[in-house]
Amino acid sequence: xxxxxxxxxxxxxxxxxxHTKEHPTADTIYMRIREIYPNISLGTIYRNLSLLVxxxxxxxxxxxxxxxxxxxxxxxxxxxxxxxxxxxLDLEMDSIDHINDIANKNFxxxxxxxxxxxxxxxxxxx
Amino acid sequence: xxxxxxxxxxxxxxxxxxHTKEHPTADTIYMRIREIYPNISLGTIYRNLSLLVxxxxxxxxxxxxxxxxxxxxxxxxxxxxxxxxxxxLDLEMDSIDHINDIANKNFxxxxxxxxxxxxxxxxxxx
DNA sequence: TTTGATGCAAATGTTTTGCATGCAA
DNA sequence: TTGCATGCAAAACATTTGCATCAAA
Numbered sequence: 001x002x003x004x005x006x007x008x009x010x011x012x013x014x015x016x017x018x019h020t021k022e023h024p025t026a027d028t029i030y031m032r033i034r035e036i037y038p039n040i041s042l043g044t045i046y047r048n049l050s051l052l053v054x055x056x057x058x059x060x061x062x063x064x065x066x067x068x069x070x071x072x073x074x075x076x077x078x079x080x081x082x083x084x085x086x087x088x089l090d091l092e093m094d095s096i097d098h099i100n101d102i103a104n105k106n107f108x109x110x111x112x113x114x115x116x117x118x119x120x121x122x123x124x125x126x
Numbered sequence: 127x128x129x130x131x132x133x134x135x136x137x138x139x140x141x142x143x144x145h146t147k148e149h150p151t152a153d154t155i156y157m158r159i160r161e162i163y164p165n166i167s168l169g170t171i172y173r174n175l176s177l178l179v180x181x182x183x184x185x186x187x188x189x190x191x192x193x194x195x196x197x198x199x200x201x202x203x204x205x206x207x208x209x210x211x212x213x214x215l216d217l218e219m220d221s222i223d224h225i226n227d228i229a230n231k232n233f234x235x236x237x238x239x240x241x242x243x244x245x246x247x248x249x250x251x252x
Numbered sequence: 253t254t255t256g257a258t259g260c261a262a263a264t265g266t267t268t269t270g271c272a273t274g275c276a277a
Numbered sequence: 278t279t280g281c282a283t284g285c286a287a288a289a290c291a292t293t294t295g296c297a298t299c300a301a302a
Binding site for chain 1: 206237
């Protein structure tokens, strides 16, 4: 693939994601970055988010609701979705990689991994 | 909620889903049902799929790729996504409900459940 | 006859893309 | 200079919805 050139816009997106504990959507990121670069376009946001995901510098969380969310924390971890406030929180928990073996037991193919998120009520909504 | 009236279209959708082992999208279901009812509209497909999901007669699988998939098998089970052929297969496996407890250990909120699918290569693509 | 269901088309929300211009290397 | 990145707008998708008409009860 071609080499990436520096861009202030991409830096700003990465910077923002690395400093927030939220898990914003592309649109939220767009509104946030627009405070610094008012002319930035949604297309640029999406293009850079995809580039950063490819480079492994951010994580894309999909399937939690209609739109994708992004996470600046690239360490392997699981997410929690609060059914009330819809917030996405990081979970600190022991490995559950053994579920791959459980799934593989009666399965003729090869299981490489799993995608999981947990849901319920967060502390504040309880 | 209002009582459901019988409709041939809804019956056909349910019938089709209960006899296929695939996990079709709304659009695939649309093309399939159109062979029987050529005038059926996509809106009707979507409306009935949602009704059937609400009634618990089918399952909606979301987050596996861009569009939702539907499953006529309403017994609790997990899904496998083949990274090569993109097929979705049913898994027969032991319960992994204990991962809820693992996730809850250091978590101040309340975890009610999880959404999980496995991925890898299916038998045919291996 | 009442009311939910349908077909059609328009609208919605999210993400992608074509293209001329801008900017990093 | 070269060619990746940007802004803008249009397009692409998946899904939902308004409305007049149809059909089940």
